[in-house]
Amino acid sequence: MELTLNNGVTMPALGLGVFQSPPEQTTAAVEAALATGYRHIDTAAAYGNEREVGEGIRSSGLDRSDVFVETKVWVSDYGYDETLHAWDKATGKLGVDYLDLLILHQPAPDRFGKTIAAYKALETLLADGRVRAIGVSNFMPHHLEQLLAATDVVPAVNQVELHPFFTQPAVQAVDTDHGILTQAWSPIGGITFYPGWGESRRNVMEDPTLAAIGHTHGKSPAQIMLRWHLEQGRSAIPKSTNPARIAENFGVFDFELNADELAAIDALDTGVRNGPDPDEARLERFAMVIPEA
Numbered sequence: 298m299e300l301t302l303n304n305g306v307t308m309p310a311l312g313l314g315v316f317q318s319p320p321e322q323t324t325a326a327v328e329a330a331l332a333t334g335y336r337h338i339d340t341a342a343a344y345g346n347e348r349e350v351g352e353g354i355r356s357s358g359l360d361r362s363d364v365f366v367e368t369k370v371w372v373s374d375y376g377y378d379e380t381l382h383a384w385d386k387a388t389g390k391l392g393v394d395y396l397d398l399l400i401l402h403q404p405a406p407d408r409f410g411k412t413i414a415a416y417k418a419l420e421t422l423l424a425d426g427r428v429r430a431i432g433v434s435n436f437m438p439h440h441l442e443q444l445l446a447a448t449d450v451v452p453a454v455n456q457v458e459l460h461p462f463f464t465q466p467a468v469q470a471v472d473t474d475h476g477i478l479t480q481a482w483s484p485i486g487g488i489t490f491y492p493g494w495g496e497s498r499r500n501v502m503e504d505p506t507l508a509a510i511g512h513t514h515g516k517s518p519a520q521i522m523l524r525w526h527l528e529q530g531r532s533a534i535p536k537s538t539n540p541a542r543i544a545e546n547f548g549v550f551d552f553e554l555n556a557d558e559l560a561a562i563d564a565l566d567t568g569v570r571n572g573p574d575p576d577e578a579r580l581e582r583f584a585m586v587i588p589e590a
């Protein structure tokens with residue numbers, strides 16, 4: 298299933314995420330995904346595995362142009378010149394000469410001016426043909442309004458935390474109003490059950506509503522969540538390093554959810570974010586240096 302971005306570029310709706318995929322497992326995960334039929338990989342400078350993503354793409358035997366490669370600029374590389382150089386670092390590690398989608402990993406509230414300058418560098422990279430589309434991540438409506446007021450190119454994508462327990466209707470509405478595609482991170486609620494991230498969290502994977510809908514269709518809770526994203530027009534980028542789960546997460550094109558099922562999933566929203574607040578400056582994390590290629 299393909300989605301058309303606001304500049305006419307098409308992107309496979311479902312991609313493989315690689316946050317927390319250890320570098321030594323990332324090449325195999327990318328190979329497994331591409332063998333399964335995925336044609337879209339979402340990585341980031343901050344994940345430390347762009348090199349291994351590139352190796353997986355090359356060893357798949359597919360043409361570069363058959364795979365939609367998405368990566369993210371980290372905050373320590375914000376600023377016009379710094380972000381132009383971040384493209385050199387990312388493409389050098391990935392071993393590619395263009396990116397399909399390059400996004401700012403998050404707004405940096407302590408340096409929003411540099412965030413804007415970074416986006417202007419993305420506009421330059423887009424004009425030069427070094428990226429096919431540009432966008433943002435973790436932008437709330439007020440960040441988007443500030444960005445749109447200061448720049449020329451409307452982001453193609455806003456990648457945000459989005460799963461049945463946290464659906465961000467206000468962000469989705471603003472994205473839609475501006476023609477920005479909403480892309481779901483933690484689309485199967487990974488952040489509600491990542492090992493070591495707080496055992497007291499409510500685990501979306503154990504939700505009885507999802508289990509019941511899954512039972513009706515002979516599908517797993519993960520497959521129900523991914524189908525819900527796709528039917529509501531979002532991109533989703535589930536992460537797995539396990540070949541069986543990589544395949545399971547792609548098994549979502551042979552059934553449909555009805556309006557009642559979609560509404561029942563929508564009703565699970567708690568309005569409570571699991572990930573970091575995008576308005577919080579996480580200075581230690583922001584300072585992480587992205588190595589040269």
Ligand SMILES: NC(=O)c1ccc[n+]([C@@H]2O[C@H](COP(=O)([O-])OP(=O)(O)OC[C@H]3O[C@@H](n4cnc5c(N)ncnc54)[C@H](OP(=O)(O)O)[C@@H]3O)[C@@H](O)[C@H]2O)c1
Nearest residue numbers: 314315316434482483484485486487519535536537538542
């Ligand atoms: N922009 C941002 O700030 C941001 C933040 C977070 C994530 N992301 C992106 O979004 C991607 C996905 O989000 P995520 O990694 O946070 O969470 P996710 O994809 O919702 O969930 C990943 C977790 O679910 C497990 N899993 C995968 N498939 C499963 C299945 N079918 N059944 C049960 N468990 C399953 C994975 O473990 P196994 O690997 O063991 O299968 C992993 O622990 C990331 O990889 C990254 O690319 C972006």
